[in-house]
Amino acid sequence: MATTNTLYLNALQLLKQLISIQSFSKEEEGTATAIQTFFSQHGVPTQRKLNNIWAYNKYFDEDKPTILLNSHHDTVKPNSGYTRNPLDPAMEDHKLYGLGSNDAGGCLVSLISTFLHFYERLDLNYNFCIAATAEEEISGVNGLELIIPDLDELEFAIVGEPTLMQLAVAERGLMVLDCTAHGKSGHAAREEGDNAIYKALADIEWFRTYKFPLESDLFGPIKMSVTVINAGSQHNVVPATCSFTVDVRVTDAYRNEEVLSIIREHVSCEVVPRSVRLKPSSIDRNHPIVQAGLALGRTTYGSPTTSDQALLDIPSLKMGPGDSARSHTADEFIYVDEIKEGIELYIQMLESIN
Secondary structure: OOOHHHHHHHHHHHHHHHHOOOOEOOOOHHHHHHHHHHHHHOOOOOEEEOOEEEEEOOOOOOOOOEEEEEEEOOEOOOOOOOOOOOOOOOEEOOEEEOOOHHHHHHHHHHHHHHHHHHOOOOOOOOEEEEEEEOOHHHOOOOOHHHHHHHOOOOOEEEEOOOEOOOEEEEEOEEEEEEEEEEOEOEEOOOOOOEOHHHHHHHHHHHHHHOOOOOOEOOOEOOEEEEEEEEEOOOOOEEOOEEEEEEEEEEOOOOOHHHHHHHHHHHOOOEEEEOOOOOOOEEOOOOOHHHHHHHHOOOOEEEEOOOOHHHHOOOOEEEOOOOEHHHOOOOOOEEEHHHHHHHHHHHHHHHHOOO
16 A cells, blocks of 8 residues: 555646646546546546546445545636746645646545545445546536436545635535516606516515525525626617526525525516526534544534535535635645645545544
8 A cells, every 4th residue: 555655746746747738627638538547557447428537446345335535627717817837837835836736636636645545445334436527617517417327326425625624514505597577668758668677676675685594504694696687778768678697605504496496486577597506515514524524623614615516415525635715816826735634634534434
């Protein structure tokens, strides 16, 4: 079995390689191949669907529950503030710079290293499935969601996102609603028509003031924000329609479908969700993996950001090296010590339940 230091050095080398390969969402062919090659070099057979790579521990036992270890290898496009080459994995002052180094390359290579630590073990209480997936940054349908039907039954998941290795035990869900108030067109100079803007105003005020009965212990109330409004064609025509967009951040107190139903009961406008896929998620604080993290001095919190955790219908813990505050920033970096700590803590937590 490789030492933690060897796992760390291999992880660092893999991360440098991934940074050097452009892997914007929907353009992850190169990094998918690099990850597949890395596994092959370590004697691990993999499966691939589009740009998603996954593998199981060597002595997979169908009678044992399976833990999913997941993170993504796609990146956002570099913003205009970059002063470095975003695809140059430069080392400086114990930092590894490069696009995707923090979000979420450090998490991914740390989880891959953790998987390799357990890969040949015969004495496990759990199986392991490692999945390096695509399109997370755009919540795309050809990432983790695409391969979930192909995976064996899963007991719970660790989703690698930068959390400073703290325990994100819940995550808000997201629904974007396209709403349309319908009226009747008419001439603004006469008492004609039924102004759709006025109808929309009543519903917009409801979105601004409504309080859902249930509140999350971690997040408090559901947050709804009207963010876009469009109506009218010219000054002298009463508009027949007024459309507006609502950003809804759903907590673990509700399912997306429940929130949508409540909204439709209270407003008169037409409400069409762009998607109900991005579900709120959580894991019980008494779950063994959470307790293992607490025993190592980690703290729990609720994450306001959305990840592939939203696509899972099993208990899941979001946790990984790096800092979410660095994600999508210019000159993105991760401290190399964070990667080493990530591998060590992942292994310690999973050893305690195996």
